[in-house]
Amino acid sequence: MExxxxxxxxxxxxxxxxxxxxxxxxxxxxxxxxxxxxxxxNYPALEGERVSLAGxxxxxxxxxxxxxxDLQDGEGKIQLYFRVDKLGEQYELxxxxxxxxxxGVVGKVFRTRRGEVSIEVESFVLLCKSLxxxxxxxxxLKDTDLRYRQRYLDLIVNPESRLRFILxxxxxxxxxxxxxxxGFLEVETPSxxxxxxxxAARPFVTYHNALDLQLYLRIAxxxxxxxxxxxxxxxxYEMGRVxxxxxxxxxxxxxxxxxxxxxxxxxxxxMMALLExxxxxxxxxxxxxxxxxxxxxxxxxxxxxxxxxxxEAIKKYTGADFGxxxxxxxxxxxxADLGVEIGEDWEWGKVVNEVFEVLVEPHLVQPTFILDYxxxxxxxxxxxxxxPELTYRFEAFIACREIANAFSELNDPVDQRRRFExxxxxxxxxxxxxxxxxxxxxxxxxxxxxxAGGMGIGIDRLVMILTDAPSIRDVILFPTMRPRGD
RNA sequence: GAGCCAUUAGCUCAGCAGGUAGAGCACCGGACUUUUAAUCCGGGUGUCCGGGGUUCGAAUCCCCGAUGGCUCACCA
Numbered sequence: 353m354e355x356x357x358x359x360x361x362x363x364x365x366x367x368x369x370x371x372x373x374x375x376x377x378x379x380x381x382x383x384x385x386x387x388x389x390x391x392x393x394n395y396p397a398l399e400g401e402r403v404s405l406a407g408x409x410x411x412x413x414x415x416x417x418x419x420x421x422d423l424q425d426g427e428g429k430i431q432l433y434f435r436v437d438k439l440g441e442q443y444e445l446x447x448x449x450x451x452x453x454x455x456g457v458v459g460k461v462f463r464t465r466r467g468e469v470s471i472e473v474e475s476f477v478l479l480c481k482s483l484x485x486x487x488x489x490x491x492x493l494k495d496t497d498l499r500y501r502q503r504y505l506d507l508i509v510n511p512e513s514r515l516r517f518i519l520x521x522x523x524x525x526x527x528x529x530x531x532x533x534x535g536f537l538e539v540e541t542p543s544x545x546x547x548x549x550x551x552a553a554r555p556f557v558t559y560h561n562a563l564d565l566q567l568y569l570r571i572a573x574x575x576x577x578x579x580x581x582x583x584x585x586x587x588x589y590e591m592g593r594v595x596x597x598x599x600x601x602x603x604x605x606x607x608x609x610x611x612x613x614x615x616x617x618x619x620x621x622x623m624m625a626l627l628e629x630x631x632x633x634x635x636x637x638x639x640x641x642x643x644x645x646x647x648x649x650x651x652x653x654x655x656x657x658x659x660x661x662x663x664e665a666i667k668k669y670t671g672a673d674f675g676x677x678x679x680x681x682x683x684x685x686x687x688a689d690l691g692v693e694i695g696e697d698w699e700w701g702k703v704v705n706e707v708f709e710v711l712v713e714p715h716l717v718q719p720t721f722i723l724d725y726x727x728x729x730x731x732x733x734x735x736x737x738x739x740p741e742l743t744y745r746f747e748a749f750i751a752c753r754e755i756a757n758a759f760s761e762l763n764d765p766v767d768q769r770r771r772f773e774x775x776x777x778x779x780x781x782x783x784x785x786x787x788x789x790x791x792x793x794x795x796x797x798x799x800x801x802x803x804a805g806g807m808g809i810g811i812d813r814l815v816m817i818l819t820d821a822p823s824i825r826d827v828i829l830f831p832t833m834r835p836r837g838d
Numbered sequence: 839g840a841g842c843c844a845u846u847a848g849c850u851c852a853g854c855a856g857g858u859a860g861a862g863c864a865c866c867g868g869a870c871u872u873u874u875a876a877u878c879c880g881g882g883u884g885u886c887c888g889g890g891g892u893u894c895g896a897a898u899c900c901c902c903g904a905u906g907g908c909u910c911a912c913c914a
Binding site: 726 | 839848850851862863865866871872873874875876877883904905908909913914
C-alpha cells in the first residue's frame, strides 16, 4: 500500500512511530462503563466519577501542556481533557493521534469553566489508527455520491443521517410491535420464485445450478402469503426486500422494503382502519406528535383520513364523471379533452386510472384513501358487487405518494384464472409488467382461500415521509449505485 | 432511455471577457495548562473527472466519454 497523498502519508508515519514505540495501533477489547449519552444524561450525579468510554476522535484542540478533544460514540459526543501533569509520558502520544482514530479512555467526569461536561483523561489506549482523513468537520459530507457510496463517512460526520437510520429502525420495530399485538404472525416466504407475481413489474432473473432452473427475484410476496391463508394461517405479515428491475429515481430503488399483511374474514374497509391505527401507533411511538413536515409541507397524519372513491376524486378535481362515461371510446375522448395522453387499445379502467394518476394524485398531499380501483388495473382484487368494472381496492396517499395498496382479496379461482388470462394476453401484446400464468397459485385458490383483506405498504416511502427525506436513497443505507470506475 | 445541471486540494467551495490555480477546514512545523468552528506565527499539499480538438496559450471555448444530481419517461 502506497500513501496516496501527504495527509495519508503523515498518518502512515505516525503508525510506524507507534510500532517503533511498541504500541499496538489496533487495540482489542475495551471495557466501557458509560456511553457519551450516559454521561450527559446523568451529569450532576456522575461529577467526579471515574468512567471509561470509547469512540472516534473527532476534534483536537491543543493548548501546549493541555489538550481538548471530542470523542464520538454511537450515541453522541463528549469532550476529553488531557493534561501533561495527569498523563505524564503518555501525553506525548497525543502527537501520534489523528482525527478519526478510535480511542478508549479512562478519566473523571467534570465540568469545564465554560460549562461543558468533559472527561479529565487519566489514561487512554489507541483502539484503531485511522489511515484516511475524515471529511470536513463543519460542513460535513455533502456530495451525495460519496454519501451513498461511502455511507460510513456519512454516518460519522452527518448526525441527521445517522438519526434518520435510527428512526427507520424504530419505525420497523413499531410496525412489528403493532402487528404482533394485533395477533398477526410474521412469516418469511421465498425471495427466489419460479413465477414472479403479486405486482406489475419486471423481475430480476437468476439461475439455480443444481436444479438447472431459472428463478426470479420476487417483485412481491403476495401470492405466497395468500397460500398461507389457504393453509389456515389467518393473520400473517411479511416485511422484506422485494426487487423490481426498473428505473432508479428519488422514489425508486431496485430493491426496497415492502410490508404485506393479510387478514382472513376481513375486507378492504378493515384494512383502512388498520392502516390508520398503525400509522397512528407508529407516530406516537417514534415521533410523539401527529404531524410531520415533509419538504416544507406540514402533513397531519392523525386519523381518520378522508376517503373518496377514484371516480369521486376525479370528479372533484376535474369535473368529469367517469361513472357516467362507461363506453371506452367516450372515456378516451373525455380523457383527451382533459389533456391526458392515453393508449389506443386501453380499456375503460386503464383510462380512468391514468386520468386519476395525472390529474388527481398531485393534489393528495394530506393523507387520503382512494377507493374502488378499476378491475382492469387490479388483477388480484375482488370485484365490487354493485359495479363489476370496479374492485374493492384502495390506495392510501400521503404527500402525493402511494403509501399503501390494499384490497378485498380475490378468492374466486375461476375469476382469478380469467384475470391471469387477461394478463397473459397483455403480456403477449408486449406488456412486460403483466402477470404470468401461475397454475400453482390457482391450484391453491381452488382448495379454497377464506375471504380476506390484504395490504401492501412501501416502508421506504413511509420512512421518507416520517424522516423528511428528499430521496429514497436517504433512507436506504446502501442504495443501488453504478460501480465507480476505479 | 431523453433533457438540463454539476464534477477544481482529503472535505466545503471560489476562480470562467482564454494568460498556466485560490480560500476555509483538514494537514505539516512552532507558541500556548479550561478550549470548544480555540487562538497566534510559518508552510499550498492539485491528473482542475477522462480523452480529443480550437488556440501562441485551455480549469475556462468546442466535441466525445465517465459518474452523480434534478426533471421527464418507466414504475398499474
